[in-house]
Amino acid sequence: MSYFAAAVARGSSGWTAAELDLAGAADIDEVADRLRDLDSEADVSLLFVESDDAYLAILRLDQGEDLRVFGSDSVFAEESRLGALLLGDIKAPALEIDDVTEPPAPVADDDEPPVTEPDIEPVGDPDLLADLGISAHQLLSLCAHEGLMPADVTAEVCQVIGCGDQVEELRE
Template identity: 70%
Template sequence: MSYFAAGVARGKAGWTTAEVDLTGAADLDDVAERLRDVDPDAELSLLFVEADDTYLAILRLDEGEDLRVFGSDSAFAEESRIGALLVGDIKGPALEIDAVTEPAGEEAEEETEAPEEEPAADPDADPVGDADLLADLGVPANRLLTLCAREGMMPADVVGEICQTLGCGDEVEELREA
């Protein structure tokens, strides 16, 4: 399974990015250590792992501690060693996708009038982990889950939207093109 892993760290001088090699990582602690290496003094470190244009895993460290993990689909753990390493130990679902993709209230009327603008959620997606790990950065759980569940939305697209919101989109895109 091919993958792209982008480490994004926010320190006093702004964003730092680096591709993170997960080859030979023994466990999740080893992955976290590789993420810390992007910027050891970072206030916030994120790792975006895109696999085979199908799966996305996001890891977060605050000041090098308190690892939080989100996976776009539990099937990632069954499909590859890297998936098992990143999301295999997560026991519970992130949230029910139906709960965050179904419109409610006045917004429901507006959204049902133009369904072609909002693609349907992937019915087979089974997100796992902490969907709220980016909420304080402007990407609440419902937005993250909606992005991941949107048909036709590839992991690179999701990462691109998230990183634009965070203010590090250009840096991640440069890393992807390098």
């Protein structure tokens, strides 16, 4: 299984980013420790884990404590060791994906309406980025939008929260 794990931390001097190696992590607490190691003094630390161009998991630590986790689809936990490691103990989010996949607005004849994929079952805390400018509704809508890859969702989220350039540099 291929994955990309980008950690970002917001400290007094702004956002810093690093790619994390999750190989050999025994449990989610060890993953959280690796995230903490990026910047132990950070106000906010986030880890974006994209797997097989199909799944996204986001982990958040505030001041190194209180781990919060969101996963784009519960199937990730069933299909891989990494998914089980990150999402195995998480319950369904407060919002159902059907609550955020509203019918598309009317469009001009030459435009295609946005397509959503309501068959996914997100898990965890969809509000984990709300104070950074990404509401639960926006996060769930991004994850449900057909054609958007996990990398696209990560890029969109990172642009909004202000660390898009740092994460993009990691991909290069």
